[in-house]
Amino acid sequence: GQQLNQSPQSMFIQEGEDVSMNCTSSSIFNTWLWYKQDPGEGPVLLIALYKAGELTSNGRLTAQFGITRKDSFLNISASIPSDVGIYFCAGRNYGGSQGNLIFGKGTKLSVKP
Amino acid sequence: NAGVTQTPKFRVLKTGQSMTLLCAQDMNHEYMYWYRQDPGMGLRLIHYSVGEGTTAKGEVPDGYNVSRLKKQNFLLGLESAAPSQTSVYFCASSYSFGYTFGSGTRLTVV
Numbered sequence: 001g002q003q004l005n006q007s008p009q010s011m012f013i014q015e016g017e018d019v020s021m022n023c024t025s026s027s028i029f030n031t032w033l034w035y036k037q038d039p040g041e042g043p044v045l046l047i048a049l050y051k052a053g054e055l056t057s058n059g060r061l062t063a064q065f066g067i068t069r070k071d072s073f074l075n076i077s078a079s080i081p082s083d084v085g086i087y088f089c090a091g092r093n094y095g096g097s098q099g100n101l102i103f104g105k106g107t108k109l110s111v112k113p
Numbered sequence: 114n115a116g117v118t119q120t121p122k123f124r125v126l127k128t129g130q131s132m133t134l135l136c137a138q139d140m141n142h143e144y145m146y147w148y149r150q151d152p153g154m155g156l157r158l159i160h161y162s163v164g165e166g167t168t169a170k171g172e173v174p175d176g177y178n179v180s181r182l183k184k185q186n187f188l189l190g191l192e193s194a195a196p197s198q199t200s201v202y203f204c205a206s207s208y209s210f211g212y213t214f215g216s217g218t219r220l221t222v223v
Contacts, residue, residue: 009153031210042117042203042214043156050210088155092210100146100171101212105155 006089006104014112019076021107023089031092032065032072033101038085046087047074081111115139119204119215126194126222134189134218136204144207145187146171147179149200150217156203162187194222 006023013019023032031050035043047058049065049072056063060077072089089104117138126132136145147159158171162181176198178190187206191198199222205212 006155033211040216042205042216043212044214045211048211090212100158100161103156105153 004089004091004102004104006107008107009105010108010110012110012112013079015079015081017079019079019083019109020073021087021089022071022073023091023104024071025091025102026070027091027093028069029091029093029102030069032063033090033092034061034063034072034074035088035090036085037088037106043086043088076109079109079111084109084111117204117206117213117215119202119218121218122216123219124221126191126220128194128196128222130194131190131192132194132220133191134202134204134220136187136189136206136215137185138187138204138206138213139185140206140208140213141184142206142208142213143184145181146205146207146212147177147187147189148203148205149173150203151200159189159202194220196222198222 004025033048034046037043047063052069054065062075064073086106086108088106090101092101120135143164146161148156157173159177160179162168165184168179180188202218204215
């Protein structure tokens with residue numbers, strides 16, 4: 001089945017640094033989504049992307065829908081302690097009767113105070 | 114503004130026992146999903162439903178059954194629990210593109 005390769009798997013950064021993570025697929029997606037999961041909670045939608053090349057921001061977060069439609073990037077600027085958590089990318093292809101989301105395995109972000 | 118509510122939040126089962134996890138959403142969403150989350154494995158789809166009375170298998174359906182008798186509820190059943198089913202289970206619902214997740218059920222099978 002379809003798979004998403006998300007990298008890095010984990011990262012430690014100094015507070016104030018910028019963070020970048022990405023997601024790649026062997027398949028084309030029509031929608032890319034980025035979620036964040038806080039410890040003990042379910043994932044929460046951060047950013048949704050619908051068009052190849054689209055660049056969308058949500059506060060200090062910026063995500064891009066790759067031109068090839070096979071990848072997406074998430075950047076976090078000036079990281080703070082509350083950015084800690086697991087970030088998931090998810091892609092959606094409307095082929096078939098139901099375009100279920102395919103999730104990456106997550107990037108675990110830890111911030112050194 | 115409840116969103117997606119999962120019960121129970123925690124449960125310990127003995128091998129071979131059965132149980133049902135309940136998911137309820139108050140957003141009138143058509144689609145509902147059950148995922149399991151294991152360390153290093155991300156979120157894996159167990160079963161999903163595209164509307165009341167319908168269910169379909171996801172990536173890892175074995176050992177689980179589901180029912181969607183009412184639009185707002187999606188039940189996940191384990192008929193005979195196994196240690197391999199120790200996991201955190203998440204329910205989600207959606208109208209179109211974005212899923213709304215519950216806060217999870219942490220299940221341990223001993």
